Amino acid sequence: MTATVIITGAASGIGRAxxxxxxxxxxxxxxxxxxxEPREGGTPTHELIEQEGGDAFFIExxxxxxxxxxxxxxxxxxxxEEFEVLINNAGFAETVSIGDMRDHLWHKIMEVNVDGVYYxxxxxxxxxxxxGAIVNISSRVGKEGVADLSAYAAAKHAVLGFTESISKExxxxxxxxxxxxxxxxxxxxxxxxxxxxxAETIYAVSQADYTGRAIDVGDDG
Numbered sequence: 001m002t003a004t005v006i007i008t009g010a011a012s013g014i015g016r017a018x019x020x021x022x023x024x025x026x027x028x029x030x031x032x033x034x035x036x037e038p039r040e041g042g043t044p045t046h047e048l049i050e051q052e053g054g055d056a057f058f059i060e061x062x063x064x065x066x067x068x069x070x071x072x073x074x075x076x077x078x079x080x081e082e083f084e085v086l087i088n089n090a091g092f093a094e095t096v097s098i099g100d101m102r103d104h105l106w107h108k109i110m111e112v113n114v115d116g117v118y119y120x121x122x123x124x125x126x127x128x129x130x131x132g133a134i135v136n137i138s139s140r141v142g143k144e145g146v147a148d149l150s151a152y153a154a155a156k157h158a159v160l161g162f163t164e165s166i167s168k169e170x171x172x173x174x175x176x177x178x179x180x181x182x183x184x185x186x187x188x189x190x191x192x193x194x195x196x197x198x199a200e201t202i203y204a205v206s207q208a209d210y211t212g213r214a215i216d217v218g219d220d221g
C-alpha cells in the first residue's frame with residue numbers, strides 16, 4: 001500500500017518543494033492550504049504532482065480555524081484508512097518592531113504558527129498509523145531571537161517546546177522539528193536558501209528513527 005503524507009501550507013514555498021519531494025519518493029501527498037494557487041504563481045502543487053505521474057489531493061482549510069482543520073482531517077480519513085507522516089509547515093511572519101506591534105498582528109502570527117500546529121497535530125492523531133512521524137517546521141529564529149521578529153521568534157520557540165513535550169507523550173509516533181534559515185519563498189521576498197534544500201532535511205527527518213529533536217537544515221541528525 002502506498003504511504004501518504006499530509007502537508008500543511010503546501011501550495012507554495014517550502015511546503016510545495018516538500019510535497020514534490022515526497023511524491024518523487026512514492027508517497028501520496030495530501031495538501032492542506034487556504035488556497036490552491038501558489039503565492040509565487042504557477043500550477044497548483046497537487047496538479048503539478050499529478051502531471052508528473054504522482055498521486056496528490058488538495059483540501060482547503062485555514063489552520064488558524066479549529067473547525068476547518070477538524071473538517072479537513074475528517075475528509076482525509078474518509079478518503080484513506082490512515083497516513084504515515086504529518087508535516088506541520090504552514091507559517092506566517094511579518095517584520096515589525098515591538099513598539100509598532102499591534103495585537104491583531106501578534107495574534108495572527110501566533111494563530112498560524114502555534115495554534116495551527118496544535119490543531120493539526122491533535123486532529124491527525126486518529127489517522128496517523130503506528131510508527132508514524134510528525135515533523136513541525138520551526139526556524140533558526142526559534143533558537144536565536146532576531147530583532148523585529150519578536151512574535152515570530154516567540155511562536156517558533158513555542159513550536160520547539162511543543163515538539164519536545166509531545167515526543168515524550170506519543171510512544172508510537174516520532175515527533176521532531178526542522179529549523180530552516182531564511183528561505184527563498186514569497187514570504188521572505190525570495191531571499192535565502194532554496195526551498196528544495198529545506199525539503200531534503202524535512203524528508204530525511206521524517207524517515208529517521210529518533211524523536212524529540214530539533215534539526216537544522218542540512219543536518220539530518
